[in-house]
Amino acid sequence: MLILLMWLTVLPEQSEPFMVATLEMAHASLRERGCRRFEALRNEAAPAQFILSAWFNSRADAELHLQMEHYQNWQSATAGMLAEPARMETCTQLF
Secondary structure (H helix, E strand, O other), rough: OOOEEEEEEEOOOHHHHHHHHHHHHHHHHHHHEEEEEEEEOOOOOOOEEEEEEEEEEOOOHHHHHHHHHHHHHHHHHHHHHHHOOOOOEEEOOOO
16 A cells, blocks of 8 residues: 655635645545545644645556546646645555
């Protein structure tokens, strides 16, 4: 299992449009063959901060996800909403 974690900070006035675009992308991602789980989290103390967690069967499935049309569309739609560059890391599940 490979997990992609992404930390994002959006412009405060873009929080709601960002959530709408992100939830659309999350639902589409869950229809991918290799996507096992997708979570979109919002920081209660700092509502312009988000964490996305996407779980894939394999590295190949995660790499395919990053090439999917819905992900590319999300990237384009949200690029101008970010207050700073996103940070993404890959993790493997231990337990």
